[in-house]
Amino acid sequence: MSRPPTSRDLARMAGVSQATVSRVLTNSPKVTAETRERVLQVLKDANYTPNALARAMKTGRTDTIGVFMTRVTSPFHAELLDEIGRVLSSMGLHMILWNIEHDQEETIAEVLQQRFVDGFLLTSATYDSKLHTMALASGTPTVLLHRGIDGLDCDQVVGDNWQGAYDAGRYLVDHGHTDIGLVTLTHTGNTSRDRDLGFRAALADAGVKIKPGNVVSVDVPHSAGHAAAIKLLSRKKPPTAIYAVTDLLAFGVLDGARARGARVPDDVWVVGFDNTEMAAWEAFDLTTVDQPVHGIVETGIQLLRDRINDPDRPTEVVTLPCPLAIRGSTANRH
Amino acid sequence: MSRPPTSRDLARMAGVSQATVSRVLTNSPKVTAETRERVLQVLKDANYTPNALARAMKTGRTDTIGVFMTRVTSPFHAELLDEIGRVLSSMGLHMILWNIEHDQEETIAEVLQQRFVDGFLLTSATYDSKLHTMALASGTPTVLLHRGIDGLDCDQVVGDNWQGAYDAGRYLVDHGHTDIGLVTLTHTGNTSRDRDLGFRAALADAGVKIKPGNVVSVDVPHSAGHAAAIKLLSRKKPPTAIYAVTDLLAFGVLDGARARGARVPDDVWVVGFDNTEMAAWEAFDLTTVDQPVHGIVETGIQLLRDRINDPDRPTEVVTLPCPLAIRGSTANRH
Structure with missing residues (x-):
């Protein structure tokens, strides 16, 4: 077939219900070994893409980066988010986005413990938030983007x-x-x-x-x-x-x-x-x-990948120059 | 201890390496049953939050919604995204964000097959894209938000x-x-x-x-x-x-x-x-x-949750009114 097989197609081919296919995909114990084997054979024959969860369990990697952000409606943050999405996509990585304005601190603490992602990007670190310390304590590789914390032993990429x-x-x-x-x-x-x-x-x-x-x-x-x-x-x-x-x-x-x-x-x-x-x-x-949004994002994501691959490497703080752009709000033109 | 235990703490408590803790957390077969048991007991004693991946494998739910969007730098889309994040957070759900401008169609096809998420929200359905048909064919519950497709057998919430x-x-x-x-x-x-x-x-x-x-x-x-x-x-x-x-x-x-x-x-x-x-x-x-951004998002996410809980319910198309807001760009005020 030209389109990818649906769980309905797979169920029909294996001679079982869709619910059974779903149980096999989620490793439910409610399926007999025989049925499981038959379904898995059908999946294999159909070149079915392996379940991302199952793969993540096996490799310990989710290919997903968690991004903590505030105020996506602010023009700068929207541009930052857009650039983060662009760069992650170009590397084949997915993005889970949390808006720390909306989420309670308890929710965030839970998220940090769940190791749903390979790493965190924090774009809005503040001195009165515990987010960065919680992120680092979780043991998940973490990079601060755009906003840094002085003296924190954590990779950081900021504008000057x-x-x-x-x-x-x-x-x-x-x-x-x-x-x-x-x-x-x-x-x-x-x-x-x-x-x-x-x-x-x-x-x-x-x-x-x-x-x-x-x-x-x-x-x-x-x-x-x-x-x-x-x-x-x-x-x-x-x-x-x-x-x-x-x-x-x-x-x-x-x-x-x-x-x-x-x-x-x-x-x-x-x-x-x-x-x-x-x-x-x-x-x-x-x-x-x-x-320099592009430079901040690209450098930060590279640092995060380096940290994921080598958790023990020394931390880096990168500061990029911020030049003045002169326009009409200051240049008297009469 | 006041802060959540790190994998280093857990390793120390269990008397194993951090790598071993990680192997247990990711269900690696390279760990002996005895070691696995000891590590799991330490995790339990430390009230360690269960690994989200392990939980997802067990329940078949990720509590995560995939959002497909374009142009987050456009003011309207930024507001839509912000509202989606706000409503999902209020329901304890996470958001994976894909920008369909940045991702290749093959990447998206792979994503759709991976069932990493419980459902999809599509905010930029177009007639020349296969995204909505691919999403529906994947068998994952899908709702079109903001932009609909006439006659498509899919839940849709749009402005009039x-x-x-x-x-x-x-x-x-x-x-x-x-x-x-x-x-x-x-x-x-x-x-x-x-x-x-x-x-x-x-x-x-x-x-x-x-x-x-x-x-x-x-x-x-x-x-x-x-x-x-x-x-x-x-x-x-x-x-x-x-x-x-x-x-x-x-x-x-x-x-x-x-x-x-x-x-x-x-x-x-x-x-x-x-x-x-x-x-x-x-x-x-x-x-x-x-x-009516708030109404579109809230209704759409509710429809998606209904669809996740009952995949066989009839599809709904909801259309919300769009009233005119009159300001100075039309009202001669001299």
């Missing part, structure tokens, strides 16, 4: 958030800005921390002080960037440039400026961090620090 | 794309538009087909003809919507309203209008389809047809 942020700050200072707004996240992870500290360091090195009222600490969504922009642009003397630690926040800042009637870049420059595809759209035309 | 598009067309006509642009996709799936035909039907019912030069057939990305807008707005007599069959295309249309210096809604109205979160951002403020 500090340097990228420093360059963004330096760029604003070099173009004469001295009254600068900072839209920053509560620091639970390395990414937001370094994007904040690197930026402040550039200003400090240039002798530019950030006014306390020019710093707004916010939550992750677009609406938070929007509110921050309204707040900053409502000051008696609004800043002439605003840097937000993610593109999503910067899109919110641009929309807040729009709502407030402030022109970008004539009245205020706006800089983000991520260089998502959307940053290049006319609606935003955003100057932003580029995250 | 035709009626939503009809209402969008009717809305433009009711507000006096007679020169209307249509940015449409090549029809490989029900969604784009019905969003095109429903819209045309509304105009035909109102006696409004669409000029052939006002119809632009495009590919999916933002840049395609952008190019379509430039084309339509460059006509000697540009249309006074443009309807695009997805929000992503409509964002491109809005950006094309921006590039062209056309004011929305003063010079041209723009209407999309999906009602993604981004549609409400100031940058777009897009009137669009709402897809």
Whole structure:
């Protein structure tokens, strides 16, 4: 037959019910040895692909990687997820995706103990989460992607958030800005921390002080960037440039400026961090620090495969450069 | 101990190597009965969570659902994926994600035969793909979500794309538009087909003809919507309203209008389809047809669970209404 045989076809050929075929495939004890043998012979004759579970039991490998992620609706995370899927597929690996926003910590602990996968990729490690320690304690090979944990004895591949942020700050200072707004996240992870500290360091090195009222600490969504922009642009003397630690926040800042009637870049420059595809759209035309998504993902998955094949190899921490991408939200073009 | 035991801990407690623990966990025949028993006793004493693979072999259930999807970087698909993850997690189910853009058809055929999962959710069924027929032939319970296939004997949950598009067309006509642009996709799936035909039907019912030069057939990305807008707005007599069959295309249309210096809604109205979160951002403020993502996902996953529990139940096709969400891209506010 041209199409692959269904369990119905196989049942007919073996002269048994579909339920019996299913019992054989799942190694149920409720099947006699004779029936089992007859069904297995039919499967063999039909070139039936071996049950992945049975193969996994035999080899101890599932060819499946578990990915822990947050906020797939955020443009950067969607791009990261897309790239992870692309690279895993190109290597013949499957992806189990867990969204750690949705899953309870107990569920995750159970998952980590189940060794359903050959390895874990964690894209959202934070200092206040036990996920990475649980993952490492489970004994399953684990790599941190995109967001690292300082000093953790674990393979990690991250962008150089500090340097990228420093360059963004330096760029604003070099173009004469001295009254600068900072839209920053509560620091639970390395990414937001370094994007904040690197930026402040550039200003400090240039002798530019950030006014306390020019710093707004916010939550992750677009609406938070929007509110921050309204707040900053409502000051008696609004800043002439605003840097937000993610593109999503910067899109919110641009929309807040729009709502407030402030022109970008004539009245205020706006800089983000991520260089998502959307940053290049006319609606935003955003100057932003580029995250090397492809390099982060490809390097991280390679490290994970190396770790799976050699659990005792020394851990590696790889940091990739994050260059500034300059667009219309900062370049006065009149 | 407070943390879960690692395979190293277990090995120490059983007085064997880590490799031996691993062999026991994967049912390797290379372990003596005595050693196996000792290791299993240690596992039991340590309340070690049973190996998911072993459990799956025993029950024939993996508690895992396979999701086939395209373009997770498109805002609508990201929201759909996020919702699928949320609902599966709330039911204690895991998600294996395959991106059918990245995987070869042979890989997918193999995946379908491996019965690694209890069921499949297909979100991007098209007439020129064999995926849904392969999924059904595999004997694994399958539900089509978001995009259906007419007359296919398979559970399906879709939005009423035709009626939503009809209402969008009717809305433009009711507000006096007679020169209307249509940015449409090549029809490989029900969604784009019905969003095109429903819209045309509304105009035909109102006696409004669409000029052939006002119809632009495009590919999916933002840049395609952008190019379509430039084309339509460059006509000697540009249309006074443009309807695009997805929000992503409509964002491109809005950006094309921006590039062209056309004011929305003063010079041209723009209407999309999906009602993604981004549609409400100031940058777009897009009137669009709402897809009931939550209802589609929740109903679809419930149908899949019903199908898993009772493979012989009659198939169901559920169609949910898609109401129009009116925003600033159509409401003249001056």
